[in-house]
Amino acid sequence: MGSVHGKTSGSVMVVGAGIAGMQASLDLANSDYYVHLVDKLPTVGGMMARLDKTFPTNDCAM
Amino acid sequence: MISPKLVEVGRHLNVNIITNSEIKTVDGEPGNFTVTLVNHPRYIDPVKCTGCGECARHCPVTAVNRYNKGLDDRRAAFIEYPQAVPLAFGIDTDTCIGCGLCENMCVAKAIQYDDTERESTITVGSIILASGSQGYDPSKLDFLGYGKSPNVVTSEEFERILSASGPYRGHLCRPLDREEPKKIAWLQCVGSRDTNKCGNGYCSSVCCMYAVKEAMIAKEHAHCDLDCAIFNMDIRTFGKDYEKYYLRAKDKDGVRFIKSRVHTVTEIPETGDLTVRFVNEAGEILEETFSMVVLSVGLQVPETSKLLAQQLGIELDQYSFVQTNPFTPVSTSREGVYTCGVFQGPKDIPGSITEASAAACAAGSDLSAARGTDTKVIVMPDQQDVAAETPRIGVFVCNCGINIGGVVNVPEVADYAATLPYVAYTDQNLFTCSQDTQDKIKEKIIEHKLNRVVVASCSPKTHEQMFMETLEACGLNRYLFEMANIRNQNSWIHSKTPAIATQKAKDLVRMAVARSATLKQLKEKVISVNKQALVIGGGVAGMNAALGLGKQGFHVALIEKNNTLGGFSRMLHHTIEGGDIQVYLNDLILEVTGHENIEVITAANVTDFSGYKGNFTTTVVFGPENEKRTIKHGIIIVATGAREYTPTEYCFNQDPRVMTQVQLGDVLEEKGAAELASVVMIQCVGSRNAENVNCSRICCQNAVKNALIIKKQNPETNVYVLYRDIRTYGLMEDFYKEARNLGVIFIRFDSDNPPQVVPGADGMQVFVKDHILQRNLEIEADLVVLSAGMVAEDTTDLCGIMKFNRNPEGYFIEAHVKLRPVDMPGDGIFLCGTAHGPKLITETISQAQAAASRATTFLSKSEIKLSAITAQVDTEHCVKCLTCVRSCPFSVPVFNTEKQVIEIDEAICHGCGICAGVCPRETIQLNYYENDQILCKIEALLAGGM
Secondary structure: OOOOOOOOOOEEEEEOOOHHHHHHHHHHHOOOOEEEEEOOOOOOOHHHHHOOEEOOOOEEOO | OOHHHHHHHHHOOOEEEEOOEEEEEEEEEOOEEEEEEEEOOOOEOOOOOOOOOHHHHHOOOEEEOOOOOOOOEEEOEEOOOOOOOOOOOEEOOOOOOOOOHHHHHOOOOOEOOOOOOEEEEEEEOEEEEOOOOEEOOHHHOHHHOOOOOOOEEEHHHHHHHHOOOOOOOOOOOOOOOOOOOOEEEEEEEEOOOEOOOOOEOOOOOOHHHHHHHHHHHHHHHOOOOOEEEEEEOOOOOOOOOHHHHHHHHHHHOOOEEEEOOOOEEEEOOOOOOEEEEEEOOOOOEEEEEEOEEEEEEOEEOOHHHHHHHHHHOOOEOOOOOEOOEOOEOOEOOOOOEEEOHHHOOOOOHHHHHHHHHHHHHHHHHHOHHHOOOOOOOOOOOOOOOOOOOOOOEEEEEEOOOOOOOOOOOHHHHHHHHHOOOOEEEEEEEOOOOOHHHHHHHHHHHHHOOOOEEEEEEOOHHHHHHHHHHHHHHOOOOHHHEEEEEOHHHHHOOOOOOHHHHHHHHHHHHHHHHHHHHHOOOOOOOEEEOOOOEEEEOOEHHHHHHHHHHHHOOOOEEEEOOOOOOEHHHHHOOEOOOOOEHHHHHHHHHHHHHHOOOEEEEOOEEEEEEEEEOOEEEEEEEEOOOOEEEEEEEOEEEEOOOEEEOOOOOOOOOOOOOEEEHHHHHHHHHHOOOOOOOEEEEEEEEOOOOOOOOOOOOOHHHHHHHHHHHHHHHOOOOEEEEEEOOOOOOHHHHHHHHHHHHOOOEEEEOEOOEOOEEEEOOOOEEEEEEEOOOOEEEEEEEOEEEEEEOEEEOOOHHHHHHHOOOEOOOOOEOOOEOOOEOOEOOOOOEEEOHHHOOOOOHHHHHHHHHHHHHHHHHHHOOOEEEOOOOOEEEOOOOOOOOOHHHHHOOOOOOEEEOOOOEEEOOOOOOOOOOHHHHHOOOOOEEEOOOOHHHHHHHHHHHHHOOO
16 A cells, blocks of 8 residues: 555654554564654653563563 | 663664654654654753763752652652663753752763753654553542552552562562561452443453562562462453463462452551451451552553544544454554554553554555665675784773763773783773764774774673674674673672772773683674565464565465365354454455465475575475475464364263354354243363363353343343353453343352253253352253363474474463564564464454564565574584583584584574583584683683782
8 A cells, every 4th residue: 555645655653662662663673664663751661661570470571 | 571672672773762752743644644743851962861870869859750650769860760761861840950960960961951842743654553551540449548548559569669670679568667568468450340430341451460470479579478368350360371370379379369349448557557348259248457458450541642542533442442443453543553552452561562563564564665765774894804813902991971980990990901912902981882982983993903892881781782883884893892891790889999899890801801802703694585474374363464474565375274264263253342253254365365475275284394584495285186385485474273172071062952152153143042041151161170271261252242142132041151250351341241231140150169060851950059149059051051262273293393382282382471472482483373372363363463573574684694603513523412402492403314413503593502501522612602712701800819
């Protein structure tokens, strides 16, 4: 699918830089698209960076 | 676990991180959107800021620390957490008094008080909304005491309490008096499954698991025998292997699970302890006192996300999650805009990561014509060969602002370095990582003909790649670089003893210089990537994966062992939301078989397999004539599926009135519910038992779905669901509620005392003990419907040939349950659908798109450069003891029986070094970490006289 009027952009905007936003960005960037990763906070990481350990492996979230 | 992802995102040439920013407007059309962003001021220039932290150390203002959920303080000049990306501070102007101290202290001149709000514009082809969730705020639920009793905390706060970087440094303390709690209660479903008090009717899907986790970790941290009790309505551990985790907590760790929704929590003023009042299953009112109460708060969509959806014209559901269709789970109501993670619906981390990859697949598919048009590429100069040259080492010692320089005498260390063997140049820098220092290092490499570089600064984890790239940019091999960590491992921990720290810095530099002289140029192997894909399994998962790749322009061979496509979905009629599965399936089959990039091969079986990422060769035998075909492909997606368990319980196969939920689906489709007077459904048949410990995830919603169909067609039919825990997670909770409202009777039974089914001439009799009534019930039934679990398709032959790993239940094992849920351990091999574990059709579709996305990261490249850090065998001195063959976790070393040698294929070697460590003859060496390259560091350390 191409853009109807203008040319198709090779960039994607991802809104939210938690674990989901970061994964989507990395997949796209590693597939040769340019990614603008936007977050309202001063750092990426989202909720996962605020966890201690994660189930079911009890690995450190950070 | 998240740190490497933070670093990768932060360093990626083609990811532009825009922080402190929000979306203002989105104009244009799919493929060509113009987005206007509002960039809020940070007041510290993130480009100049080196993250040294001097601003925060001198800031006199105390502010509430949002990162630690308000349980401690931070400064007005702050960074969220030490691993933050970008590693740059900011100023919280709500609390800043403008004293100017930070500006005076900042050596990098990064403070900019006059920073203002700006607008910027970007052009993008697709948009992905992943704005996540926030925990429910329980302040409104006054009966729980949150906000009044300090020892009542939310689960989010408790995460910070447990964390080593949290307010109490990981010591288990309660907020009131910093005493270690003796008893902790978790109250489940706070802000979830509650339309009465908070309006969130859905299940948040994650709270049961995180409560189990928090209880287990708290027990580990406690010095006493901590008593943990989890008050719940149902325990919903429905994910892959989650039931095992729950049982471990219950049976091994002694976490108590109490079936009750708590009535009130009251603080005992003298002690700060909390009395929890609840009704047990027998209907008795009980009270129990705990030292601390944790509220397991649900996930909900933040107000800012609702606003964002409004600005973009995206439809949300009644709970403000993005409205999606069961068959297009990551597409929003606006074309070209996709969603993933909790904004799509409540889910855990692996689910969010899977969906994120799915959204990437969808977003990328729209733009495949423009792939590579906006990306940046760095062209490196040709490498010069310095192998024959005598080492000329350049040593760059970093002050890191005053992080190192404030403790270690950096000029003295630099002078000392100049006296070491082969050192041709030394320098000290304020910030060795800054861009201008990189240019300076390049200049000095050329000016002084340096052929080795040592940087004495911080951690190689965050900075090694950057310095290696600096070497490459002046034609030096990247492996001629070595780092000494004189900050994290020195100045930070010896800040009170500068003389000793300076001495240690010299020792570390001497060791690094010694190793540097032994480093060799290494050549990274480049392998080509075959752009064809192989998808194994032609069900909903395999077909969606094939389409995901086909739409991105890659050729796919889709092999299916049966004569027709469709797999297990052929047996199903509707999703719980009402989506027509057969209509969807037929459209999907038409799209797949008609796609120019997809070749479908049915009645096909794999007979031979070889190769590695980018270059696999698979032989299949297919069709009625057993034709043979060899396929060369760059990646593999495994989607072999699962099927319904065939029960041996409850007279199944002996009495036609006993059937499975799938069979009931057929009956309802053909005949409807008009003739049914009474139907009894029994849950967990073939799941959560000794033979199959895990929950099959889909059976509860299946029972609710069929119960609803019956009740809607014939309200007179009595429907009983005999269950252990109802696991209608996420948004499916609404259907459970609807079933109860329509009169479906749910009766909990104990696994030790399962129902009995007795077939009679007129009907069936079902006996079950009702825990609430405390009575044995006898129910007459026309039909007994077994909610049979799922079992993986038999893939023994396939795994024998392709060497894939499966768990004891026959499901394939992913590379990492949390962070790489659709990657298999072997590179270039991906996994989706029920071959991974039981899941719904919607989840299967997103996982299939995710597998296609992960595969695209391989297929979009013509070649892959491999790390040169791999193991090499000295076959002349190897005695073929096979220790390496037995020790390698990736099964890389093999004994070539023809040549009679051990072979380690560098294309598949992970460079972990285990074989080098265990080889009794030391005939295996790991590049960059050869024996003498490590031993020389120890010798250099000892040479200093310890």
